[in-house]
Amino acid sequence: MVVHRTATWAGYGPGVARQSVPAGSSAQIVRVLADELADLPSGTRVASEAEVGRRFGVGRAAARAALGELERRMLVSRIQGLGTFTRRRVDYLVAPGRAPSWSRTLREAGAEPRTVVLACDAVPLPPDVAAALEVPTGTRGFRLVRRSHIDEMPAAWGVEWLTADLVPELPTALRLEESLDTILRETAGVRPERAWTRASVEPAPEEASDGLGCRPGDPAWLMASLARDGAGGRPLLSTERWVRADAVRVVLELGHGRDT
Amino acid sequence: MVVHRTATWAGYGPGVARQSVPAGSSAQIVRVLADELADLPSGTRVASEAEVGRRFGVGRAAARAALGELERRMLVSRIQGLGTFTRRRVDYLVAPGRAPSWSRTLREAGAEPRTVVLACDAVPLPPDVAAALEVPTGTRGFRLVRRSHIDEMPAAWGVEWLTADLVPELPTALRLEESLDTILRETAGVRPERAWTRASVEPAPEEASDGLGCRPGDPAWLMASLARDGAGGRPLLSTERWVRADAVRVVLELGHGRDT
DNA sequence: CAGTGGTCTAGACCACGGG
DNA sequence: CCGTGGTCTAGACCACTGG
The missing domain is CATH 1.10.10.10 (Winged helix-like DNA-binding domain superfamily/Winged helix DNA-binding domain)
Incomplete structure (x- = not known):
């Protein structure tokens, strides 16, 4: 049995203060x-x-x-x-093969999801969004601002973009059906799948903490993602959402033997 | 222009308290x-x-x-x-195509990485690790406990496992070279690549906060991962590390048009 | 209205690090 | 030794919620 310990162990490594455990x-x-x-x-x-x-x-x-x-x-x-x-935290697994539907994911976790539409404006798509959706800048689309609740507590908030031609009557449709995933499947006849996702944790800026009903600086996930139709089909939905870290335990999984 | 606002907006949705901004x-x-x-x-x-x-x-x-x-x-x-x-936070991008080397990633970010070996024991591999490395339970391997610093501040801590046959003189090798990635490449002649990674953020348990030199409950990333040789080759390294969220801004990226 | 958490003051003792 | 942050007391006022 070989054991190797460095000499810097006692003092906690190079010039590092040992933070005392509050003994009070x-x-x-x-x-x-x-x-x-x-x-x-x-x-x-x-x-x-x-x-x-x-x-x-x-x-x-x-x-x-x-x-x-x-x-x-x-x-x-x-x-x-x-x-x-x-308070409980709901698990939210994000992995290459998983469906990008918030409500379905949460229902599987045994929670009661609920989403409130804060704004649904028909607007020309700004350049960055148009690029992500692979359409010309200025194409007409919807800018959707929604807040999602878990057990009636706000958990996620953010902006979603999609081209107007997919669901021309989106505001009406959203009155009848909360799940955007379902609307896209049943009204637009597409199969949204996660194309890419980028996620990190940040102290929530005021903009986000307002939407999330938490205090500025509280830890929150910032998740941007793009959904496509089927495997590698046309882009459908560009999303940037904040998710309260105290409401959702986001778990991200990369690869599974499938990736490079 | 269509605008749609729900009726529950004023009171912050269904039965949800508006958290007051501290006005003090x-x-x-x-x-x-x-x-x-x-x-x-x-x-x-x-x-x-x-x-x-x-x-x-x-x-x-x-x-x-x-x-x-x-x-x-x-x-x-x-x-x-x-x-x-x-204090600055160093960006650490985790994506399917990226190399799994801590030191290289941080050097690219302009930081000065440094890793301290806390323990390097030759032991029979426990069942879960052996399964991940795809060898029989009890195969001889190394259990490596290390802490990594950024600019001399502890930033990551955790356990890494590898089979003993890869680098039989691992303790000696670690005295000469800090980067496990480099040792594997130059001594074992393999090309470690990220096979899968699972990451989330948790309040650090005492075990981890001790290693990280922070207080229990501070937000920290828990990252488990497996490295393989080349594209889909044999498993090389199984890792479970805690990373201080105040030291590293971990960004995870799934897919890139490449995934399902 | 009473009870809750959010903020603040004034003052105290302690643990720790550096000169 | 002094200055730092960590903890605590006692007391106060405020904002907010519910009945």
Whole structure:
């Protein structure tokens, strides 16, 4: 058995500070509450700051720090005037072969999706979008702004673009059917498939945090994607969406032995 | 021009609380400091809590809240006993065609990578690893624990597995060459390529936050991946690494017109 | 209205790092 | 030693929610 350890181990490597674990009482409280929360169903009310303070014999600041830490770990949501509630994160797997439908993906995960149309404007497509959709700049299309909810909580928000010829009566269609995927399949007679997706995590800018109903700076996924008709067919839909990291556990998968 | 707005817009959709933007003075301070920080080079010292308090005429709590918010937005790092410093995030693009080498990717981004070996043990491969590497359970291999730094700050930590026959003298080789990719190419004569990768963001568990030198619960990428020799050749390396989200802006790209 | 979380002050002690 | 950030108390006011 060979063991090899570098000399820099003790001091945590080259010139790096060892961040001390908070040893205060709130760290203990976090542990206790996190354990208790683990078993509760989503949406369950959690003790308030005052209750936590009384129970553990600490002031409000310490109780508040503990609950804030639970929120940072995405175990609870805190709503002013209402209280603190357990929260679950829904898994959202993004992989080359998977269908790009939000509602279907979430329903498979056992959640209740719901999408609200904030705007649906017929406009000439701007250059970057037109290029992605492979049509001339200025082609008429729809600019769609929607917010999606999971269990009635906002989870995603963003802009989607598609050419107008696909579904000329899109605003009407959206009144009858929430799923854009379904509308495209049944009205436009196409089969949307994920062509490419680009994803990362960023602190939500104000624009996004407004749409997501969260605070600016909260971690959120920024996902851009393009859907095509069938395998490599014409581009159908260009999307740029923000997804709350505390609502959805996005998992991205590249390759599967299939890629280079 | 068609405009369509849902009736639920005003109240923020179905039963959803509008989270108020913190209107206090610390929000103003955050804006001012964030603007000033934007131009500074990475590692620059930022005003301390006391200085911020004096400058803006607020108590320490408000000043501290502002600096804490900047840290949450990954604009600064705060180190006890040292101070608050600007920090940059290095871009790390993960895409089907890209090479899986950490050091090369970071050098291309203009950063100075450095990897420290924490452990390099010759062990029989456990079942799950053996299955991924497509060898019988118990095949002799190396269990490698390493931490990678960017500009001397810990950024990634995790376990890597490979069969022992590839580089029998791995501990020695690692003393001479940091890059596992280079060792595999030059000593084992193989061409490691990314076969698949799975990535998500999680609050770092204690195990990971210890290795990353951050606090438990800080957002971190969990990336598992398998490298193969050439295009679809034999499996070489199975990896599970944690990457600090405040150090690396991981961007994942699926497809490119090439996928289904 | 009472209860919740969001913000803030003033003051304190501690752990840590550097001179 | 001093200055840094990390934690905590006690108390205050505010914004928001529900009944």
